[in-house]
Amino acid sequence: MKSDVLIIGGGLMGFSTALQLAMRGTRCTVLDKDSPGRHASGVNAGGLRQLSRDPAEVPLSVAAAEMWHNIEALVDSDCDTHFPGQIRVAENSEDMLALEERAAMVRALGFEHEEIIGRKELYKLVPVLAPHCKGALICRNDGYGRPFHALDAFRRKARSLGVEFRASTRVDALVHSAGEWQVSTPKGEFRAPVLVNCAGAWAGDIAAALGDTAPVRPGAPMLMITERLPRFMEPVIGAASRKLSFKQMQNGTVLIGGAHLAELDIAQQRTEMNWARLAVSARTVMALFPQLENTRIVRTWAGIEAFMPDNLPVIGRSSASPHAYHAFGFSAHGFQLSPVVGKIMSQLILDGQTDLSMEPFSIERF
Amino acid sequence: MKEHYPLVIIGAGPAGLAAAVVAAEHGLDIALLDEQPSPGGQIYRAMESIPTERAELLGTEYQRGRNLVSAFRGCGVDYFPDTQVWSLNRKREIGLLRGKTPTMITADKVLLAGGAMERSVPFPGWTLPGIMNAGAGQIMFKSHGLVPADGVVLAGSGPLLLLLAWQYLHAGVKMQAILDLTPMRNHLRALPHLPRALLAGHYLTKGLAYKKDLKQAGISTLHNVSDLHAGGNEHLASVSFRHKRRQHSIETDLLLIHFGVTPHAHLSRVAGCRHDWDKSQQCWRPQLDGWGNSSIDGILIAGDGAGIGGARTAEHAGRLAALQAVHTLGLIQRRERDRLGGNDRKWMRDEMHIRPFLEAFFHIPGKLLGVPDDDTIVCRCEEVTAGRIRAAVADGHSDSNQVKFLTRCGMGPCQGRQCADAVAHIVAAAGGNSIARDGHYRGRPPVTPLTLGQLASLFPEEME
Numbered sequence: 131m132k133s134d135v136l137i138i139g140g141g142l143m144g145f146s147t148a149l150q151l152a153m154r155g156t157r158c159t160v161l162d163k164d165s166p167g168r169h170a171s172g173v174n175a176g177g178l179r180q181l182s183r184d185p186a187e188v189p190l191s192v193a194a195a196e197m198w199h200n201i202e203a204l205v206d207s208d209c210d211t212h213f214p215g216q217i218r219v220a221e222n223s224e225d226m227l228a229l230e231e232r233a234a235m236v237r238a239l240g241f242e243h244e245e246i247i248g249r250k251e252l253y254k255l256v257p258v259l260a261p262h263c264k265g266a267l268i269c270r271n272d273g274y275g276r277p278f279h280a281l282d283a284f285r286r287k288a289r290s291l292g293v294e295f296r297a298s299t300r301v302d303a304l305v306h307s308a309g310e311w312q313v314s315t316p317k318g319e320f321r322a323p324v325l326v327n328c329a330g331a332w333a334g335d336i337a338a339a340l341g342d343t344a345p346v347r348p349g350a351p352m353l354m355i356t357e358r359l360p361r362f363m364e365p366v367i368g369a370a371s372r373k374l375s376f377k378q379m380q381n382g383t384v385l386i387g388g389a390h391l392a393e394l395d396i397a398q399q400r401t402e403m404n405w406a407r408l409a410v411s412a413r414t415v416m417a418l419f420p421q422l423e424n425t426r427i428v429r430t431w432a433g434i435e436a437f438m439p440d441n442l443p444v445i446g447r448s449s450a451s452p453h454a455y456h457a458f459g460f461s462a463h464g465f466q467l468s469p470v471v472g473k474i475m476s477q478l479i480l481d482g483q484t485d486l487s488m489e490p491f492s493i494e495r496f
Numbered sequence: 497m498k499e500h501y502p503l504v505i506i507g508a509g510p511a512g513l514a515a516a517v518v519a520a521e522h523g524l525d526i527a528l529l530d531e532q533p534s535p536g537g538q539i540y541r542a543m544e545s546i547p548t549e550r551a552e553l554l555g556t557e558y559q560r561g562r563n564l565v566s567a568f569r570g571c572g573v574d575y576f577p578d579t580q581v582w583s584l585n586r587k588r589e590i591g592l593l594r595g596k597t598p599t600m601i602t603a604d605k606v607l608l609a610g611g612a613m614e615r616s617v618p619f620p621g622w623t624l625p626g627i628m629n630a631g632a633g634q635i636m637f638k639s640h641g642l643v644p645a646d647g648v649v650l651a652g653s654g655p656l657l658l659l660l661a662w663q664y665l666h667a668g669v670k671m672q673a674i675l676d677l678t679p680m681r682n683h684l685r686a687l688p689h690l691p692r693a694l695l696a697g698h699y700l701t702k703g704l705a706y707k708k709d710l711k712q713a714g715i716s717t718l719h720n721v722s723d724l725h726a727g728g729n730e731h732l733a734s735v736s737f738r739h740k741r742r743q744h745s746i747e748t749d750l751l752l753i754h755f756g757v758t759p760h761a762h763l764s765r766v767a768g769c770r771h772d773w774d775k776s777q778q779c780w781r782p783q784l785d786g787w788g789n790s791s792i793d794g795i796l797i798a799g800d801g802a803g804i805g806g807a808r809t810a811e812h813a814g815r816l817a818a819l820q821a822v823h824t825l826g827l828i829q830r831r832e833r834d835r836l837g838g839n840d841r842k843w844m845r846d847e848m849h850i851r852p853f854l855e856a857f858f859h860i861p862g863k864l865l866g867v868p869d870d871d872t873i874v875c876r877c878e879e880v881t882a883g884r885i886r887a888a889v890a891d892g893h894s895d896s897n898q899v900k901f902l903t904r905c906g907m908g909p910c911q912g913r914q915c916a917d918a919v920a921h922i923v924a925a926a927g928g929n930s931i932a933r934d935g936h937y938r939g940r941p942p943v944t945p946l947t948l949g950q951l952a953s954l955f956p957e958e959m960e
Contacts, residue, residue, distance in 0.1 A: 285892075403941055408951060410960055422948050423952075426945045427945075
């Protein structure tokens with residue numbers, strides 16, 4: 131089967147890239163070894179967060195936020211997004227100092243989206259928060275969405291524009307010959323002049339096959355979700371000096387994360403909960419929301435993600451192979467970036483350039 | 497409770513109790529964990545506290561359990577009743593909850609003896625208050641002597657329906673009707689298995705005797721019933737159905753339903769044991785060898801949790817798995833294991849003679865399992881209808897897990913216990929695939945409720 135661009139990986143990055151390319155008339159095929167959004171894309175925490183991003187990611191994240199606020203225009207679905215803000219609380223004066231420095235740094239970069247709020251406003255926004263907090267860093271137009279719904283919307287829209295998708299299609303080998311990529315899979319050969327690696331936790335193998343060095347470390351951040359509770363807060367809560375991501379979802383359940391890792395057998399694609407680390411996560415929740423003590427945990431899980439040594443993604447051209455591109459390694463914070471990454475990839479592939487600086491994300495940094 | 501045991505048995509039904517007795521004879525240090533307050537499992541529930549008169553009403557099969565329970569009481573294992581197991585993994589770390597206190601213990605060998613659960617089959621109106629599983633009705637009778645006071649309709653297909661009707665008859669319960677949804681064609685389906693079933697003829701004789709008693713008492717059993725509907729606004733008010741090409745309706749405020757039982761496999765799933773679809777039993781069952789070894793080293797499974805075989809089979813399987821544990825822990829040689837297990841292996845084969853016949857006779861029609869009406873709720877926790885599940889399949893979501901991600905079916909407090917099989921059947925039917933391919937929800941711990949406060953109290957030494 132032949133197309134203009136062949137994308138390996140049917141997660142959000144792959145479909146977002148395919149969608150943007152298809153919008154400009156390019157014929158794309160997306161391959162996935164499992165089902166769409168089977169790993170990180172489908173089961174992540176769904177945070178739409180500009181707050182506390184690495185400075186290198188801030189311009190991308192701000193551009194992505196703008197796209198999320200108009201996501202329905204792009205994919206015909208609101209992806210169940212809500213924008214009640216994201217807050218990072220300071221539990222002591224050292225925390226507060228660190229957050230103030232952070233806010234100043236972001237302002238110095240020329241952005242206004244992160245601001246400091248005092249105790250009074252914090253407790254107005256989150257009345258149920260334990261009483262010891264001093265203040266917080268807030269990004270008022272941050273929020274969250276439902277990852278699998280977003281994945282589904284991107285997939286449908288891409289398909290409606292002619293993007294081909296093949297599930298359960300693992301890449302066995304790839305070669306570049308006579309100006310095109312030839313990718314062999316158990317379901318036949320796929321050919322295209324351009325190849326894109328959006329293979330998430332498995333992207334290191336694809337990069338290696340392209341001759342690039344990419345020290346991808348697969349990891350599986352654990353999440354837990356509670357029974358439904360009456361609505362008690364709107365914004366998403368993090369903490370300045372603890373691992374926490376805490377939000378009450380649209381249906382009243384509370385989603386708790388914090389990038390504590392599960393035990394992972396990548397060969398078997400199997401994760402196992404690390405209860406000692408989940409206990410730490412539960413203690414963090416008890417410290418900040420003690421009224422949840424008797425709330426039942428309904429489910430825990432961990433999706434398999436690609437982590438890079440510097441926790442920054444790889445976005446851009448292959449350094450070793452012609453007409454090959456990468457978008458992977460989002461290190462557990464890729465969901466929010468996905469619409470803009472698709473756009474950047476389409477620009478890199480079709481125009482050879484993009485407005486935003488891709489320097490920090492080059493694969494040549496390894 | 498110790499932090500580590502050479503053998504932990506989970507479940508105090510026939511398989512778990514028999515296993516404990518055998519393993520204890522070989523001097524093993526054993527913990528037996530069970531969620532009930534007293535030993536016996538569902539089948540021999542309340543055995544130690546039941547009044548003689550009620551035990552007699554329940555029949556001889558029930559009373560068989562008395563010896564087993566008393567042998568267990570005498571065997572000296574660490575027995576922990578009222579204990580929920582919320583997690584099990586490949587390293588044989590067991591998360592449990594006693595009272596309100598959670599603990600994690602480890603074991604060299606874990607024997608799962610979780611028994612069976614009733615198959616849940618969605619039909620129009622099945623979620624109305626006033627509708628219960630027949631098994632739940634039987635539990636109330638065994639534990640508390642509670643029986644329906646103002647009439648009841650029994651409906652479904654399976655041996656338990658007949659047994660409960662017979663028990664109710666003797667307890668003086670007013671039964672308005674017994675609606676047997678077993679299709680007539682099942683008689684043909686079962687016929688080839690009859691000769692082998694006759695080798696375990698006592699089961700057939702018993703079943704026929706129950707039927708005769710019911711008939712003599714004038715209880716009306718309608719056979720080959722279809723199109724079961726439960727009606728009512730806030731509560732069940734009537735049951736309607738088709739019988740002999742006519743539509744019927746019975747006013748009632750209590751309906752007990754039963755569509756057979758399936759293995760209680762939540763722990764084996766969450767641990768990651770491999771499971772296969774059993775076409776004849778219409779359920780998933782863990783992959784096991786003849787000694788109860790699962791696909792995970794050190795995790796053994798016995799009894800109905802390994803595949804439906806009934807209480808007597810469970811006892812044999814429990815003993816065999818215990819011998820295997822004793823052997824692999826180095827206490828007996830392989831030859832000794834084989835010698836000690838000889839009779840149980842033989843008796844277990846004898847017990848199995850009846851199963852192919854029963855499975856064919858009580859085969860649940862694919863239409864009932866796989867194609868409920870669009871408006872019928874399948875996942876009651878999240879109120880997901882069959883129509884929404886089919887719409888997700890039509891939209892390209894090709895297995896149970898993808899349908900779960902999209903529709904939230906199976907994501908409620910029951911963790912998909914009730915709807916997993918039903919959703920798998922519907923997904924397979926809608927996609928035109930085999931249920932074995934379209935799968936089952938992946939197991940997600942905790943399998944029983946655990947609060948944030950309880951989790952926070954675990955591993956106090958672990959730092960941020």
